[in-house]
Every structure is written in C-alpha cells, then in structure tokens.
Amino acid sequence: MTVRQALSVGLALWFKTAMRPFVLLTTVSLLLSGCAGMGGFGSGVGAAATAPLDDLNLRRQHIPTVLLQAEANPYDLRNLSQCSTIGAEIRRLDEALGPDTDEPPAQDGSTMSERAGDAASDAALDAIRDASTDFIPGRSWIRRLSGAEQHSRHVQSAIQAGRMRRAFLKGVGMNRNCAPPAAPAWFRPEGGSQR
Template identity: 90%
Template structure:
C-alpha cells in the first residue's frame, strides 16, 4: 500500500530530469514551488489575489458610469482582459512554438499536477480543513469574481455593439455600420 503511494513521488523527479532537455523546463522549474506549496492554499495561509476590476464587476456588473464613449468602454474591457485573459471571441495569439515545445509544456503541466496532487494528498481531511480554514470560501469568492468579470465584459461588448463601437469595445467579429462612435 505504501509502495503504491510512493510510486508517483519517485516518478516526479524522473519526469523532471526528462523535461530538463525540453524548453518547458523553465516553466516547470518556476511552477514546482507553487505546486509543492499548494497545501498553504488549503490551510488559507496563502490566498489568490482578486484584481480590483473583478471586485468592482462583482459589486456592480452593469455599471455604466463614465462609459459614455467607445474609447472608455474599450479601456474597461482591456482592464477586464488583463485580469481574465482573452475573451472567447478573440483568436489565440500565435506563440510560434513548435510541436515539441508544446509537448514539453504539456508534460510539464502534467508533472506539476502530479506534484500538486502529491502535496495535497498528505493532508488528511483536506475538504474539512479547507472549510474550517476559510480557504473553500475564498476559492468560491475568487470563482464568483471571475464569473462576474466575464459577465461584465460580455455586457460591455453588447453595449459597445449597440452604440456601434469598433472592437475592442465590441466583439472581435463585429463591424460597425457606417461611422463608429468615438
């Protein structure tokens, strides 16, 4: 039984050595610390930061104060994009990576997931500890803020379309009719 739980822990350094020749090793090395300290999140000793723009979206997702021009709508959407990443209507940016580099990155992510799982598996009653420490509540708050930010971004792009604004104040596929409002 103990041998079965130790097997993934032995495979992690071996996988790390295999990845050392890949371009993904830099990302792997920087992610090991975060994966190994994942129990700090469970104990609520380390918290994920919620950007201010997401907290504002959570408080009032339909607020249109000072958003009377396409440029201000676009600026607010840019702030949300910075916190959330690109919207689903945006094509992925070409990163110029090769198939081998993408495979190395995927292997790095798998190894980091294994380290994170191994580190958190050592906590008995993890779900209860997360509830009692407040980590579960904070995790739900982070997810709610992300959802509110996505909802606000979609709302603002709809407002931008209604006002005949060009992207980024509207979805990437939208083409303004006639002259776009500024």
C-alpha cells in the same frame, strides 16, 4: 483540547510521516526541471509543491480590483459614455481574465514539439500538485475550517462577475456601434465607429 490544537497536532504528525514521499517527489521534480524540453516547469514546481498552503489558507489567490468592482456592480455604466472608455474597461478585464472566447488564439510561434513539451510539463505539475494535496488528511474539512473554501468560492464568483461584465460591455459597445475591443472581435460598425 480545542479544535485548533487538535488540528495543529494532526498537522505536525502529518508533516513528520507523510512529507517524506513528498520531499522525494519534489526533489525529482526539481532535477527534471533542468531538462531542456520542459519549458516553464521549473518555475511552476514551487507553486505546485506549496499547494497545501492554499488549503490551510496561509496563501491566498489575489483578486484583481477590476474583478471586485465587477462583482459589486456588473452593469455599472458610469463614465462609460464613449467607445474608447468602454474599450479601456474591456482591456482591464482582459488583463485580469485573459482573452475572451471571441478572440482568436495568439500565435506564439512555438513548434509542435515545444507545445508537446509544455503539455508534458503541465501534466507533471498537476501530478505534483495532486501529490502534495493528497497527503492532507481530511482536506475538505481543513479547507472549510481554515476559510480557504470560502475564499476559493469568492475568487470564482469574482471571475464569473468579470466575464459577465465583459460580455455586457461588449453588448453595449455593439449597441453604440463601437469598434472592437469595445465590441466583439467579429463586429464591424456600420457607417464608421462612434467615438
């Protein structure tokens, strides 16, 4: 019997026995998703419940092109001779990575009770994700054999390269006396920004 066949037999047995509590937990979660104070809980249940698909490498996290380019050459300055082009590249990175640490947090107008509800729904989604992945026997080996661990490392490498490139470009923008977003948010160009 090959490793792949043994893995298939093991997964079939696992689905038959271990998925009963998981199905119950998912059903309860779906019922809770109808609660008014749970925000985006209902939309996150599907992703949390299907987390084992990531471990089996049946579903992969998409890596944006801008992060793959940053991973290939984080210090590339081709076509970035103007402040406007540097700012445009930083905005592309912001879309993929989220706001930089020098940016103030966005005010979404939510109340404290809404933020508390969001925190509770995030905790519930984490519990569902943990419960769904804890049922996988030998999870670390399955992640290695399926290639999911390698892809996860690639995603983290691309994110790190994107952050490094964004910081580099903001430094270049500061050096060229550019206004934000081509420089850090706190930077004020001297004598007017270059174009």
